[in-house]
Amino acid sequence: MSSPFTEEQIKRYSRHIILPEIGGKGQQKLLNAKVFLVGAGGLGSPAAFYLAAAGIGKIGIADSDCVDHSNLQRQILHSTKDVGRSKAISAKETLEALNPDVEVIPYTERLNSENILQIIKDYDVILDGADNFPTRYLVNDACVFLKKPLSHGSIFRFEGQVTTIIPFEGPCYRCLYETPPPPGLVPSCQEAGVLGVLPGVVGSLQATEAVKLILGKGEILKGKLLMYDSLAMDFKKVKIHKNPTCPVCSEKATIRELIDYEEFCQVRNS
Amino acid sequence: MRIILNGETKECPEGITIERLLDLYKIDKNRIVVELNLHVIPGKELSTRILRESDVLEVVTFVGGG
Numbered sequence: 148m149s150s151p152f153t154e155e156q157i158k159r160y161s162r163h164i165i166l167p168e169i170g171g172k173g174q175q176k177l178l179n180a181k182v183f184l185v186g187a188g189g190l191g192s193p194a195a196f197y198l199a200a201a202g203i204g205k206i207g208i209a210d211s212d213c214v215d216h217s218n219l220q221r222q223i224l225h226s227t228k229d230v231g232r233s234k235a236i237s238a239k240e241t242l243e244a245l246n247p248d249v250e251v252i253p254y255t256e257r258l259n260s261e262n263i264l265q266i267i268k269d270y271d272v273i274l275d276g277a278d279n280f281p282t283r284y285l286v287n288d289a290c291v292f293l294k295k296p297l298s299h300g301s302i303f304r305f306e307g308q309v310t311t312i313i314p315f316e317g318p319c320y321r322c323l324y325e326t327p328p329p330p331g332l333v334p335s336c337q338e339a340g341v342l343g344v345l346p347g348v349v350g351s352l353q354a355t356e357a358v359k360l361i362l363g364k365g366e367i368l369k370g371k372l373l374m375y376d377s378l379a380m381d382f383k384k385v386k387i388h389k390n391p392t393c394p395v396c397s398e399k400a401t402i403r404e405l406i407d408y409e410e411f412c413q414v415r416n417s
Numbered sequence: 418m419r420i421i422l423n424g425e426t427k428e429c430p431e432g433i434t435i436e437r438l439l440d441l442y443k444i445d446k447n448r449i450v451v452e453l454n455l456h457v458i459p460g461k462e463l464s465t466r467i468l469r470e471s472d473v474l475e476v477v478t479f480v481g482g483g
Contacts, residue, residue, distance in 0.1 A: 190483045278483040301480040308480045323457060324450055328479045332447045336482035346483070372477065383424070385475050390457055 151175055156248065160202055173362045174202065178248065180361040183207040183270035185258065185286050187238040189336070189346030190276030190300045192224040194354040199242040199249045201358055206242060207270055209254035210234040221343040258282055260405035263289045272357045274298045276350060278335060280327040281408035287312065287320035288405050291396045296360050300353040303334075305342050307349035307375040310368050310387065311356045314396060317369035322390035322397075327408055345377050418470045429468065436464040439476070450477045 150157065152171070156178075163169045163177075182203050184191045187210040195208055214222070214229045214237055222234075229237040235253035242251045254266060263285060267273055273295050275286045283301070290297040290312060297312040299320060312319050352373065359365045374383045395402045418431050422442070429438055435458060439446055451458045452475040458466055468474075 186483050188483050276483040278481070280481050283481060300483070302482045303478075303480040306478075306480060308477075323477065324479060325457075325459070328481075329447055332445075333479045333481055339482075341482055374477070385452070385477060386455060387452070388455055388457070 156202075159246070159248075163201070168364050169362060173364070176361055176363075177202045177358065178204045180272070181205040181207070181270045182272045182274060182357055182361075183267050184209070184274045184276060185282060186210055186276035186278060187222070187224055187234040188212075188218065188276060188278055189221045189302060189341065190350035190353060191238070191274070192222045193347045193350035194274055194276060194300075194357070195224060195238060195242055196245065197351060197354040198357060199246045199251070201354075202246060202248050203357075203361075204248070205250045205252065205270075207252045207254060207266070208235055208238045208242075209256075209258055209266070210238070211255055211257040217337075221341065221346050223347070258285060260285065260407045263405065264293060267295065268293060270295070272296050272298065272360050274300070274353050274357055276300055276346075276353070280333070283320065284327055284408060285405055288395050288402060290314060291319050292405070298353040298356040298360075300346075300349045302341055302345050302349050303336065304339055305345060305376065305378045307345055307377070309349055309352045309356070309373040309375070310371060311360070313367075313369050318387045318389045319393065319396045321395045321402075322393045323372065323387050325390070325394060342377055345375075348375060348377070418468075420468055420471065421473045423474070423476055433468050434464055435462075435466045435468060435474070438468060438474075439463070444476055448479050450479070451475070452477065 160174045163174050180203050184195050187208050212234050214225045224238045224241045233255050235255045239251040239253045273290050277283050291314045294314045300309045372385045372387050392399050419426050454473050
């Protein structure tokens with residue numbers, strides 16, 4: 148039987164192919180997989196880099212921002228020459244230079260209740276690396292509506308959180324954090340700072356979860372919130388549960404449509 | 418009495434509410450979610466829920482950056 152791989156692919160993915168948990172079949176799954184990344188920033192950078200290197204066939208990456216000098220301390224998809232350019236476009240160039248097997252689809256529009264379902268519907272796994280709460284709630288709700296597995300990661304100063312949401316099988320983001328925090332009470336990385344290497348760890352954990360979901364191997368962070376404290380160098384897992392009154396994924400769900408929490412953006416930008 | 422807060426055993430007064438305990442440990446109520454014995458406690462119940470011996474509390478902080 149002829150190999151589905153080219154000679155170059157056999158070399159490129161050889162360290163995957165020799166792993167019994169992956170093998171040729173698993174690598175083929177990765178090459179056929181479609182992953183959507185929300186954000187080409189701190190978390191999206193390492194996640195997208197490793198997913199592209201792993202040979203994920205199609206990577207969608209959404210970011211409406213342009214590269215700023217203050218991003219370069221951690222957003223490793225982008226270089227000094229990219230300052231002022233679209234992050235999504237810069238990401239596409241970086242990722243396709245790393246691995247020509249990967250098709251990268253950049254989305255430069257901001258995700259909202261009108262466009263998100265259409266944009267993410269054909270992807271297998273969604274990875275949330277957004278930098279704001281309105282987008283995080285939008286992405287969670289959209290993934291629940293479409294029953295898409297969602298790898299959630301977030302960072303703040305020296306701390307990060309990771310969980311994997313399998314809608315209806317395990318808790319969603321709203322099962323834990325039912326509604327967004329009051330506007331202005333949770334500072335952004337812009338306001339509070341962030342250790343540059345922190346998203347490297349957290350985004351790589353998210354990419355690991357995405358790869359395992361595609362391969363169907365190992366334990367995932369379903370019903371578990373992994374909390375990482377880089378100063379204390381402490382990893383802690385807390386069990387989280389489906390909330391029987393969750394407003395979006397329980398039988399008592401009240402949210403039937405996507406919500407644009409615009410007011411938070413206005414507060415943030417003021 | 419003793420409770421377990423984020424994996425550590427802590428002494429606290431009998432009959433204390435979750436809200437008072439958070440105040441005691443200077444935890445900002447607006448930026449956290451509390452899990453009591455594996456159940457998420459709605460924010461509006463923090464001031465009325467009374468802790469009992471051996472209760473297990475996990476305080477999880479909202480983190481939104483990316």
